[in-house]
Amino acid sequence: MLGFFYFDPLYFLFLIPGMLLAGWAQMRVRSAYDRGKRQMASSGLTGAQTAQRILDMQGIHNVRVAREPNFLGDHYDPRHKVLKLSPDVYDGRTISAVGIAAHEVGHAIQDARRYSPLVIRNGMVPLASTGSSLSVIFIFAGLLISSLQFLAVVGLALFALTVIFQLVNLPVEFDASKRARAVLVDGGIIAPHEDPLVAKVLNAAALTYVAATLVAILQLAYFAIRVMGSRE
Numbered sequence: 405m406l407g408f409f410y411f412d413p414l415y416f417l418f419l420i421p422g423m424l425l426a427g428w429a430q431m432r433v434r435s436a437y438d439r440g441k442r443q444m445a446s447s448g449l450t451g452a453q454t455a456q457r458i459l460d461m462q463g464i465h466n467v468r469v470a471r472e473p474n475f476l477g478d479h480y481d482p483r484h485k486v487l488k489l490s491p492d493v494y495d496g497r498t499i500s501a502v503g504i505a506a507h508e509v510g511h512a513i514q515d516a517r518r519y520s521p522l523v524i525r526n527g528m529v530p531l532a533s534t535g536s537s538l539s540v541i542f543i544f545a546g547l548l549i550s551s552l553q554f555l556a557v558v559g560l561a562l563f564a565l566t567v568i569f570q571l572v573n574l575p576v577e578f579d580a581s582k583r584a585r586a587v588l589v590d591g592g593i594i595a596p597h598e599d600p601l602v603a604k605v606l607n608a609a610a611l612t613y614v615a616a617t618l619v620a621i622l623q624l625a626y627f628a629i630r631v632m633g634s635r636e
């Protein structure tokens with residue numbers, strides 16, 4: 405029984421397509437970011453200045469732009485109304501920096517306009533984060549110890565919840581990028597000829613979310629087969 409921890413051909417069958425896809429998405433992101441990093445934005449604004457200007461244009465005055473020390477730690481914190489930008493994005497004047505900053509402002513705009521997928525997503529955060537840490541432990545414990553079989557089912561339900569969370573998150577991410585590109589062009593911050601590269605950077609970032617979600621769905625399918633197969 406312990407064997408499946410070390411080698412289960414079924415697990416690899418489920419995981420390999422997902423891992424290949426995730427690896428490919430990561431490569432696409434890297435190459436898009438690198439291209440976007442080599443091109444300076446014609447506005448001359450930094451990511452932080454871009455974010456502030458969009459917030460002003462949208463009439464959002466209760467959101468603060470702050471520096472986030474973690475590289476790639478860019479995010480919008482709806483609870484504290486803070487837009488956190490990593491050093492590269494905060495101070496950068498490249499297409500990548502401006503595009504990522506605008507994407508994060510896209511989330512602040514969603515929050516200000518009470519965009520419903522974001523409201524649902526934020527409501528799911530506590531459940532989903534508990535679920536993701538406990539689900540796999542529960543599943544393995546339930547599979548290994550037959551008297552704890554029910555735990556595997558609970559774990560499976562928790563895991564399914566995290567997959568639903570990721571699915572709800574996808575439209576939120578695509579919408580934030582759509583809003584970002586629209587305000588950048590409409591506000592004259594990005595020239596029309598720069599928009600395709602902004603799109604490339606933001607689409608590549610969205611692709612990593614899609615890949616991660618597909619990996620999670622494949623894992624869920626695998627766990628479901630294991631848990632259902634173990635029940636007598």
Ligand SMILES: [Zn+2]
Pocket residue numbers: 507508511577580
């Ligand atoms: Zn986002």
